[in-house]
Amino acid sequence: xxxxxxxxxxxxxxxxxxxxxxxxxxxxxxxxxxxxxxxxxxxxxxxxxxxxxxxxxxxxxxxxxxxxxxxxxxxxxxxxxxxxxxxxxxxxxxxxxxxxxxxxxxxxxxxxxxxxxxxxxxxxxxxxxxxxxxxxxxxxxxxxxxxxxxxxxxxxxxxxxxxxxxxxxxxxxxxxxxxxxxxxxxxxxxxxxxxxxxxxxxxxxxxxxxxxxxxxxxxxxxxxxxxxxxxxxxxxxxxxx
Amino acid sequence: xxxxxxxxxxxxxxxxxxxxxxxxxxxxxxxxxxxxxxxxxxxxxxxxxxxxxxxxxxxxxxxxxxxxxxxxxxxxxxxxxxxxxxxxxxxxxxxxxxxxxxxxxxxxxxxxxxxxxxxxxxxxxxxxxxxxxxxxxxxxxxxxxxxxxxxxxxxxxxxxxxxxxxxxxxxxxxxxxxxxxxxxxxxxxxxxxxxxxx
Numbered sequence: 001x002x003x004x005x006x007x008x009x010x011x012x013x014x015x016x017x018x019x020x021x022x023x024x025x026x027x028x029x030x031x032x033x034x035x036x037x038x039x040x041x042x043x044x045x046x047x048x049x050x051x052x053x054x055x056x057x058x059x060x061x062x063x064x065x066x067x068x069x070x071x072x073x074x075x076x077x078x079x080x081x082x083x084x085x086x087x088x089x090x091x092x093x094x095x096x097x098x099x100x101x102x103x104x105x106x107x108x109x110x111x112x113x114x115x116x117x118x119x120x121x122x123x124x125x126x127x128x129x130x131x132x133x134x135x136x137x138x139x140x141x142x143x144x145x146x147x148x149x150x151x152x153x154x155x156x157x158x159x160x161x162x163x164x165x166x167x168x169x170x171x172x173x174x175x176x177x178x179x180x181x182x183x184x185x186x187x188x189x190x191x192x193x194x195x196x197x198x199x200x201x202x203x204x205x206x207x208x209x210x211x212x213x214x215x216x217x218x219x220x221x222x223x224x225x226x227x228x229x230x231x232x233x234x235x236x237x238x239x240x241x
Numbered sequence: 242x243x244x245x246x247x248x249x250x251x252x253x254x255x256x257x258x259x260x261x262x263x264x265x266x267x268x269x270x271x272x273x274x275x276x277x278x279x280x281x282x283x284x285x286x287x288x289x290x291x292x293x294x295x296x297x298x299x300x301x302x303x304x305x306x307x308x309x310x311x312x313x314x315x316x317x318x319x320x321x322x323x324x325x326x327x328x329x330x331x332x333x334x335x336x337x338x339x340x341x342x343x344x345x346x347x348x349x350x351x352x353x354x355x356x357x358x359x360x361x362x363x364x365x366x367x368x369x370x371x372x373x374x375x376x377x378x379x380x381x382x383x384x385x386x387x388x389x390x391x392x393x394x395x396x397x398x399x400x401x402x403x404x405x406x407x408x409x410x411x412x413x414x415x416x417x418x419x420x421x422x423x424x425x426x427x428x429x430x431x432x433x434x435x436x437x438x439x
Contacts, residue, residue, distance in 0.1 A: 029426075034360055059255060063262070065382060065424045085254055087384075087424065110288055112356045112384040156356060185354050210359065240360040240380040 001040045001070070004050040008215050010167030012119075012135035015041075018219040022057045028218070029062040031225040034240055036062065037159070037213060039090065039117070040070025041134050047071070052084050059085025067115055075104050082109060090115040090159060093132040096139060096146075099153055106154025115189075116155040118143060120176055121163040128176055135163050143176070144183050151184045158184065159213065162192035167216060169195025177207035189213050197223060197231040204237050243267035243437060244279030246306075246322075248296040250288035256319070259423035263434040273305035281436065282309055286321030290332040290346065290387070293321055294339075303339075310341050313414050315439045323410070323417030324389055332387050342412050344391035353403035356386040361420075363398040363408050371409070371416055371435045372397060381408070381425040388419065414439075 001007065006018040018024070025036055038058070040051050048071070055068055068081050069090025078089045089109075094101050095116050105114045119135050120128040120143040128143035147158055160180055162173035172193045181188045187210035190203040194214035203209045217223050229239045243260060245253050245267055253269045260267040267283070270276050284306070286293060297303050310316050318326045327338045330346035338346070349355045360380045365372060388406035400408040400419070409432075410417040416436065422429030 060258060063259065063424060063426050063429070065384075065421075087255075111386070112287070112358055156358065187354060187358060210354075 001038055001051075001054070002042050003047065004054065006219060007041070008167060008219050009041075012163055012166055014167075018215075021054050022061060024219070025058045025066070026061045028225060029064050032229060032240075033064060033225050035064055035211070036066040037090065038066065038068050038070075040068075042070070052080065055081060055084040055086050069115070069117055073098075073101070075101070075108050078105050078109060078113075082113060088113040088115050088156070090117045092117040092119065093134075095150065095155075096130060096132050096141065099149065102150060102153040102155055106156070111154050111156040114155050115157045115159055116150040117159040117161065118147060118150075119161050119163050120173075122173070122176070126175070128179075131163060144179050147180045147184050147188075151186050155186060157187045157189060157210075159189040159191055165193025166191075168193055169216060171195060171199040172203045172207070172212075174202060174207050177203060177209055181208045187211065197228055200228055201232060201235050201237065204232070205235070242279055243281045243283060244276045245269045245283045245285060246276060246302060247271040248286075248293060248300055248302060250286065250293055250296060250321075253285060255423045256283060256285045259430060259433055260437070263430050263437070265434065265437040271300050271302070273301050276302070277305050277309065279309075281315040281317070281439070282306070283436075284316065284318045284322035284325060286319060286323075286325065287384075288321060290321065290324060290330040290338070291334060291336040293325055294336055297325070297339075306339060307341075310339075310415055315436065316341075316415050317436050318415075318417040319423075320385060320419060320421060323419055324387060326415060326417050327389055327391070330387065341415050342389075342391060342395060342410065342417070343393055344389055344395075346387050346389050348387055350403045356384055357388075357402045358384050361400050361402060363400055363420075364405075365398045367394075367397045367411075369397050369411050370439055371411065371432060373435050374431050375428060375435075379428040381420040381422070381428055383408075383420045385419060389417070 007015040065087040067088040068086040119131045130141040189211045190209040191213040324346045395410045396407040398409040399405045
């Protein structure tokens with residue numbers, strides 16, 4: 001989200017407007033989405049009250065779990081989001097600049113509500129580096145090692161986004177996903193690159209992920225969630241009816 | 242009227258909102274004198290067992306809860322709230338629970354990812370009015386690392402995860418739901434509606 005609106009970019013830029021977040025949330029809830037994730041990509045402090053309003057209004061409207069991320073820097077920020085009705089919080093930049101935040105959050109609110117979002121970009125020699133600040137800053141952290149560290153510190157889930165694939169609709173970065181699911185025992189959510197229903201299937205079948213996240217294909221109504229579930233079911237992936 | 246117990250660990254709005262959706266009035270309170278007026282009580286919960294019991298005692302809610310249960314009035318524990326109904330938990334130590342239902346609370350085996358998080362199915366093993374219009378194999382939303390091991394035959398439904406653990410239990414007027422009915426769409430709302438009609 002950007003300035004209170006749903007947006008979708010490509011490789012983290014070129015944002016296109018995709019509607020009102022609460023309206024979209026309600027629509028996905030009725031369509032059968034299993035969970036929702038809101039990521040505020042502006043995440044400036046003056047945006048905070050807009051975000052809290054969105055969280056409150058979403059909590060009123062939907063009866064599935066939802067995660068909120070973007071600009072969460074302290075356990076007080078977390079508490080604010082959770083008290084306003086979010087079920088989980090997602091942290092990204094702050095988890096890297098202050099890894100203690102993962103453990104503090106897990107201790108205070110339980111590991112189940114701490115999602116660490118990792119933005120990964122392929123480096124040389126088949127390894128991936130962690131990027132922060134919405135993909136603008138490269139770190140020296142290796143994605144696999146960082147994912148393991150997040151697990152040790154008490155992350156409940158990892159949302160793994162491939163920056164190379166984000167918005168391209170070329171499919172998830174299966175190699176990246178495989179490496180991470182093989183290295184941690186907490187659920188991994190695949191993100192970045194879903195362009196058709198087979199891509200969703202590939203992430204489950206080849207990379208053993210626990211959930212798939214897709215934005216473009218749903219925001220612009222290329223597919224419905226019902227179609228996606230129907231397809232996965234036909235491929236013998238257990239999905240909620 | 243349904244009273245939702247606030248023991249300062251949880252987001253209670255979603256539970257209250259879910260009751261609203263099925264047309265049932267409820268109130269949230271952390272005060273024994275208020276809560277004891279409620280015909281039905283809900284003990285929700287997210288957080289750690291030891292801390293939860295400590296808060297319940299500190300807020301003076303322990304006796305009120307016991308009186309409510311002994312008087313035969315319906316009590317529903319959700320998630321951690323269900324685990325609190327039991328004798329003892331091994332979450333981050335060893336803690337005594339409310340002891341209204343005999344049994345223990347244990348960590349999932351190492352063979353599965355913990356917490357058990359996400360949608361999973363229930364398998365009904367015993368009928369009860371709280372299961373009215375609840376379909377076999379319904380999907381519901383779970384978030385927990387520990388599960389209950391009752392001593393008596395109180396299990397209404399089981400769920401497969403590492404083992405087949407009790408996902409809904411009942412002992413007379415005392416009910417427990419391990420998943421989050423307030424986050425489980427139609428099935429969850431049906432359970433809350435049924436509870437309000439017991």
